[in-house]
Amino acid sequence: MKGSADVQGNSTTQEGRRPLSALRAPTPRERGERQDIAIIGGGIIGICAAAFLAEAGCSVTVFDRTGICEETSSGNAAAFAFSDVLPLAHKGMIRQLPKWLADPLGPLSIPPAYLPKLLPWLIRFWRAGAPEKYEASFAAQAGMMKLAEAEWMHLLDRSGTRPMLREDGSLEFYESEAEFQASLPGWAARKRFGIGFRHVEGDEMAALQPGLAPRFVKATFVPGWKTVADPKLLGKAVWAYAEAKGARFEKARVERVEAGADGATIVLADGTTRQARQLVIAAGAWSHLLARQLGDRIPLETERGYNTTLPKGAFDVRRQLIFSGHGFVITPLDTGLRVGGAVELGGIERPPNYARSKALLRKAQSFLPGLDPAGGREWMGFRPSLPDSLPVIGRAPGHQSVVYAFGHGHLGLTQSAATGRLIRELVLGQTSSVDLSPFSPQRF
Ligand SMILES: Cc1cc2nc3c(=O)[nH]c(=O)nc-3n(C[C@H](O)[C@H](O)[C@H](O)COP(=O)(O)OP(=O)(O)OC[C@H]3O[C@@H](n4cnc5c(N)ncnc54)[C@H](O)[C@@H]3O)c2cc1C
Numbered sequence: 001m002k003g004s005a006d007v008q009g010n011s012t013t014q015e016g017r018r019p020l021s022a023l024r025a026p027t028p029r030e031r032g033e034r035q036d037i038a039i040i041g042g043g044i045i046g047i048c049a050a051a052f053l054a055e056a057g058c059s060v061t062v063f064d065r066t067g068i069c070e071e072t073s074s075g076n077a078a079a080f081a082f083s084d085v086l087p088l089a090h091k092g093m094i095r096q097l098p099k100w101l102a103d104p105l106g107p108l109s110i111p112p113a114y115l116p117k118l119l120p121w122l123i124r125f126w127r128a129g130a131p132e133k134y135e136a137s138f139a140a141q142a143g144m145m146k147l148a149e150a151e152w153m154h155l156l157d158r159s160g161t162r163p164m165l166r167e168d169g170s171l172e173f174y175e176s177e178a179e180f181q182a183s184l185p186g187w188a189a190r191k192r193f194g195i196g197f198r199h200v201e202g203d204e205m206a207a208l209q210p211g212l213a214p215r216f217v218k219a220t221f222v223p224g225w226k227t228v229a230d231p232k233l234l235g236k237a238v239w240a241y242a243e244a245k246g247a248r249f250e251k252a253r254v255e256r257v258e259a260g261a262d263g264a265t266i267v268l269a270d271g272t273t274r275q276a277r278q279l280v281i282a283a284g285a286w287s288h289l290l291a292r293q294l295g296d297r298i299p300l301e302t303e304r305g306y307n308t309t310l311p312k313g314a315f316d317v318r319r320q321l322i323f324s325g326h327g328f329v330i331t332p333l334d335t336g337l338r339v340g341g342a343v344e345l346g347g348i349e350r351p352p353n354y355a356r357s358k359a360l361l362r363k364a365q366s367f368l369p370g371l372d373p374a375g376g377r378e379w380m381g382f383r384p385s386l387p388d389s390l391p392v393i394g395r396a397p398g399h400q401s402v403v404y405a406f407g408h409g410h411l412g413l414t415q416s417a418a419t420g421r422l423i424r425e426l427v428l429g430q431t432s433s434v435d436l437s438p439f440s441p442q443r444f
Contacts, residue, residue, distance in 0.1 A: 035061050037427060038266055038276035040254050040290060042066075044073035044231070044413055045405050046282035047239045048420030051155065054245035056424055061274070063266065065253035069235030072284050072381035073412065075307060077338060078331045079170070079320055080226040081414045082149040083195040086186055087137040087389040088410070089129035100327070105359035107327025110345045118345050121301045124387035124444070137388045140438035142193045144390075144415060147433055151417035159241035164234050166332075170225035171200075171208050172322040173216040173367075179325055180218045187220065197222045209318055213367050227320050229334035231413055250274075257281070257290050259399035278427050280403045281396075285348055285382035287406035291441070294396050299444055300407055302348055303383040306357040307340020308376035309333070315371040323367065328360045330368070339364045340379075352380035385409040393422050393439040403427060404441050 037053055039046045042064030053060045062068075100108040110118060128137065156162040174180040180199075187197060200208060201218045208221055228234045243249070256267035257279065264279035281290050288300035307328075314337045321330040328341035340360050344353070357378040365371050386392065386407040396402035403426050408415050418433075425432050437443075 035059050035274070035276040037061075037278050037280060038063060038264065038274055039280040039282055040064075040257070040266065041282035041284060041287070041406075042068045042239075042249065043071060043282065043284050044069060044235050044238075044416040045284070045408060045419050046280070047235060047242055048155070048416040049280055049282055049405055049423040050247040050420075051159065051238055051242035051245065052420035052424040053427060054242050054247040055158070056428060057246075058427070059246065059248075060242075061248045061250055061276075063250050063252050063254055063268070063274070065251070065269075067251065068239045068249065069232050072383065073235050074232040075309070075338075075379040075381050076231050076305075076413055077307070077320070077329050077341060078227045078229075078231045078333055079329070079414065080149070080152060080165075080228065081411060082145045083190055083197075083222055083225060084411060084414070085138060085142045085145055085190060085193060085195070087128060087134055087141065089125050089387070089389065090134060090186070105356055107325075107341075108343045108345070109356070111350065114346050114350070117347065118301065121299050121387055122345075124299055128388040133388065136438065137390055138189065140390055140435075143434050144418060144439075145193075147421070148415045148418040151421050152414075155238065155417040155420070159238050161234060161237045161241070164229040164237065164334075166227045166229065168227075168319040169221055169223040170227075170320040170322055171205075172220045172222070172324055173212075174218045175215050175325060176217060183220070183324070195222070196224055209321060211316065211368055211370060213369055215367070225320065227331055227333075228413070233335070254283075254290065257293050257402070259294055259396065259402045262401070264399075264401045276401075278401050278403060280405055280423055280427070282405040282423075284406060284412075285384040287384065287392075287404065291396065291404060294399055294402060296396055296404075296441060297444075298392060298404075298407075298441060299387060300392075301345060301385050301387075303385045303409065304344040304346050304352075304380055305340065305383055306342055306344070306352070306354070306360065306378070306380050307338050308357045308361045308373075308378050309335070310337040310339065310371075310373065310376045312336050314373070314376075315368050317368070321367075323363070326360075326363055328363070330364055336377075339376075343383075348382060354378045354380070383409050384412070388443075390439055391415065391419065392441045393419060393426075394436050394441050395426065397442050 036058040037060045039062045100106045205219045253269040258265045263277045285302040288298045317332040331338045391407040392404045
């Protein structure tokens with residue numbers, strides 16, 4: 001197969017007007033060679049896949065329209081949520097829906113005009129809460145999380161990013177005894193998978209987070225919960241490692257993907273094409289648009305999330321604070337204090353409604369009296385979500401040269417290193433570290 005359309009680079013240096021290619025070894029693209037692997041998406045999933053593949057000696061190019069970790073992976077809540085194994089469609093959550101939906105700025109909202117488009121996904125989500133499906137997703141998620149933790153710890157070491165890890169646990173709050181009691185089955189389920197926690201109240205709760213409003217009666221402390229210093233900075237640091245291992249980046253929007261018997265072709269917005277032996281689609285909430293071009297209809301939706309990052313010093317938050325009843329968290333980062341979460345099932349086109357970020361910040365002020373709300377930066381991101389809370393990781397049906405890696409929902413940062421490993425195993429034909437059937441693109 002011929003090389004890509006832009007292989008003849010004409011760049012010259014300022015001084016000598018010598019071609020850049022005379023100063024360093026030409027890249028495979030400049031040599032007109034086909035890449036081993038093209039990855040669409042420079043979010044945390046795409047760059048972890050790039051890191052694992054580059055480590056294995058593959059020639060890898062990541063294509064992204066904005067940059068490395070500039071979209072959803074840049075502004076998330078920074079949690080390595082390895083103990084977050086419960087699928088979202090559990091009965092407790094479904095019971096909460098009417099109450100949550102009644103408040104347009106509450107933990108969950110659906111713009112009425114989007115409801116008809118969303119309905120098929122909502123029905124699948126509802127069905128995923130059926131006991132046997134729920135149990136299957138739970139078991140798959142628990143297995144994935146074991147791998148997720150092990151792979152991130154190794155990748156932090158290999159990439160020299162371990163100093164960005166914070167191991168101060170999390171604290172999840174309840175405003176009534178009834179809310180606490182309702183949480184107990186979920187904790188019992190986590191215990192089955194060896195997840196450590198302790199319920200706290202009174203002085204112990206106050207010591208774990210001083211300055212709380214008196215409305216909270218109990219909390220659960222999860223000592224093993226980990227966060228990172230800043231998800232965008234971590235992503236960029238992992239990318240620097242991948243680049244040092246030989247991965248390349250090209251800033252471009254991919255308009256079209258095609259797959260043949262011996263490789264894949266991507267068509268960029270400027271009309272040029274690139275070819276690769278294998279193509280990884282890791283384009284977050286936009287992945288289904290590319291999968292559809294290959295004939296696959298995957299029910300990917302987006303759970304839009306909102307937050308505000310306050311300057312450092314806005315409040316002395318000791319660890320990640322989780323307010324499940326209100327659908328948001330507060331995370332201390334090296335770069336500030338991030339307040340946010342919530343879910344808006346509003347699709348990928350609609351403009352952000354930052355009234356939601358403001359509503360969460362107001363709640364945070366009432367939960368932590370004294371929190372300084374000044375100088376915050378508002379943000380919205382698109383969680384790429386499948387109805388059963390599991391990602392799609394597997395070969396495109398009927399296209400041996402294409403691998404899918406998307407749909408990690410609330411857990412993309414957490415599961416990105418594991419996904420990178422699983423993608424490497426798929427691409428290189430190695431035995432998979434976990435059973436991939438629960439993650440199959442054909443499960444819908
Ligand atoms: C408020 C909020 C809080 C969250 N908190 C956490 C948390 O604490 N822990 C956790 O594990 N997860 C969390 N998440 C989820 C996590 O952020 C996502 O699951 C993860 O970032 C998804 O990564 P990704 O690489 O799949 O997608 P993205 O980061 O969206 O990357 C996809 C990339 O593909 C590119 N792209 C798409 N289409 C094209 C195209 N046609 N051509 C070129 N480029 C294209 C985009 O530019 C983008 O950069 C949170 C999400 C939100 C919104």
